[in-house]
Amino acid sequence: MSASAEATVLITHEVGLHARPSVKFTKLAKTFSAEVEVALAANGPWFDAKSIVKVMAAKAPKGTVLHIRAKGDGAGEAVGALVELVRRDFDEGVDHARTA
């Protein structure tokens, strides 16, 4: 049986899931072997969370509820780590937000 997990998290970062945050997000997603996807709504469309091209294409601004789901080995850990990253505002102070 293959593991799967799903969660939602509110994007509070000033520029949303854009240039710099999306670099961090996809880099972290790639450290898991599970298949990870993101969406702006529960019913999709779903985007590959390991592809910066796809994540940028999702155009998720500040205030968006991001849906994250994973399938396969370490699915739970992957979703948990990504949710944490978004919750920590991508590890950026407020003064960084302006440039991303």
Add this chain to the structure above:
Amino acid sequence: MPEPLKLKGIPASAGYAEGPLFNLDPVVARYRSKATAADERLALETAIGTATGRLAKLIQATEGDAADILEFQLAMLEDDALTGPAFAAIAAGQPADAAWRQALDAEIVGYETSDQDYFRARAADMRDIRDQVLRALTADSAAAAPTGAIFYGEDIAPTRFLETDWSAGGGIALKAGSTASHVAMLARSRGVPMIVGLGASPADLAGVALLDAEHGGIVLRPTRAEVEAFRQSSSSFAARRDRAETFLTRPAVTKAGTAVGVQVNIADPSDVDGIDVSTCDGVGLMRTEFLFGKTLPDEETQYRAYRKVLEWAEDKPVTIRTVDAGGDKPVLGFTVEEGNPFLGLRGIRLSLARPEVFRVQIRALLRAALHGNLKVMFPMIAVWDEYQRAAALFAEEQAALAARGVAQKMPPLGIMVEVPSVAIAPEAFAEVAFFSIGSNDLTQYVMAAARDNASVAHLNSIRHPAVLRLIASVAAFGRAQKIPVSLCGDAGGDPAAIPALIEAGLRDLSVVPAQLAMAKAAIADVSI
């Protein structure tokens, strides 16, 4: 000797540069097709590898914002979702260069057509990525620019900016470009003069150019007198800037101790990201035309944009101007074609003519008002009836929202004073909440000199006694009626005009963020 050639643009990073014009040319070198698809594939892989290696090397030599921009490009270039379509096209028989160009152009279009400034600005990064690989494919190295050159072209790639040594001067003058681009941001943080939006040039440009990125212009083939005047402005700018920095964090006060409010003008919500709210007294003018870039914006998009700025400002006032389309700011599907657009259906006239569009903006404003100290003003008001009709629409929409149980709040409603009829007879408007003098339009209408026409630019001066007298009379009327009066045109941030404005009785100016420190410094020199 041919006449001097002057082009007007939008300042993206203030400063002055004098130097040889250097044309930023597109990739021109020819690619030689390979014998087989496997060879084409290898050629593209190698080129991507070269570009990736170059980026990685550049990242090591940079830090902060610049490194982040490059990290973003690198991540894109390493993403199979970006390169995959190109390799698929090669497998289908395309040469590597065409395959790559098509794949990247498809992505670029997605960014260029976005209705958000932020995404449109990222198109420059995508073009940069495309061209780096194309150059690697064709072994075409970008031509070297002479020291202190003024880069001129459609747009400039972030990597090109970062590879350039700006320590010896130089600047950037772009036909297109954006003040929200990565390069504009870098230019501001490094003090490299830059202007954008010059438009297509009438002829091939070459030779020594004078770049005035404080006011937004470039001159080719300058006369000796122009060169001398330019050098004076340049050295006075440098001196003012050094001195001004010390004024930024302090409230603006004249020599005689008169306090002057200094707010900022913004054109896009992201403009506030780089401003410390404690250095200004609020937002004196937030334009909303940016929302009307490609399509008519929906209520939610507008609400989010307004709310972002209101939350940034904390309890300081944010004055949002309802859409001022028309004139020199056409919007597809909204404005109309006219023979004389500056005197036609623009500003509030257009909003009242298209109430279905205006009502959407009104609802967004009423909802956003809950999130800060919002004030709303109408542009191009000429007669009292226009204000009344606009205010009635606000009241109707408020009632409709309340009936639906939507939280909202009525903000104070004021007007722009830019049509001479209002400046001459302000007594018809004694009941509005505030006046904001739009000095650019007021000047062009009083002097009958279009502000986008270089041949009448010498007439377009706020310091003409006729314009100053009108400003003084509006300020006096405001004082007598206890109606706050501010000024939000370019003159508010012009050190040469500031003494006259304060003398005319104004105590509240709104300036572009880049001029905040300079405006405060200029105020400190006024003896009133």
